[in-house]
Amino acid sequence: MKLYTRFRNELEKRKLWEVFIYLFFGGLTTVVNFIAFFIARDLLHLSLVPSNTISWLAAVLFAFVTNKIWVFHSRTETAGELAVEFGKFIFYRLLSYAIDMGMMLLLVNIVHLNDFWAKMITQIFVVVANYLFSKLFIFKGRTETNVNGVKDEKR
Template sequence: MKRYLKFVDYLKEKNLWEIFVYLFFGGLTTVVNIVVFALFHEGLKWGWPTSNAISWVASVLFAFVTNKIWVFHSKTETFGELLIEFSKFLVARIVSFGLDMGSMYVLIDLLTIGNFIAKLITQVLVVVANYVFSKVFIFKKVRVHEEKE
């Protein structure tokens, strides 16, 4: 436990804790995506497009909850604020899905890079894009100004 706390303190001191937690939950999001895909595609024998769509929805929902609560510590006061925040998150994830598909097309079909290498490259782009979208546009820290008496 001491090593863990020392590790956390070090990352916080270097302003890397948020990125570490984001990457940790991003890894779990990837696991959710793969497990749900396998459940529907291999387990239930559904087609890959349907299985992939369901796994994307499950992973986006998982990512929203984990990013909101544990990564960015976002607080919303009303259901409307939550809905706006989720809508922004969803739009950003759709944009990054487009980035993923577009990058894959360019790398595989136009530049003839292998599928696996292309997927690794695009995942780096997508992770960075999703972090920036989440940090800058979605889970903005709300600053509370206290009035001085």
């Protein structure tokens, strides 16, 4: 636990903890996306668009929970606040879905890249876009407790 605390404190000093934890959970979200995509594509034999849509839905639900709880420490006090936050999340994820789908169609159908490499390249752009959307527009005005138990007002 000491190693974790030192690691986190060092990243917090450099204001990189949020980026690190986002990338960690973003990596897990990408794994969810890949698994769902290839299950739909290879096991269920669905075409590109339905497979990509299913993988997007699975990843969005996973990402909302992890981003809300562990990355941005967002607290909503009412069901209405939660609904607004989730609505914003879905709206901006739809924008990133358009990026994802457009790039997948371009890379697979026009560039003739295989599914795996197209998905890898696409996910880099999607992760960056999603971080910016989440930080700037979705999970705003939160209070975070750092490793030392001190409340840190964010934005």
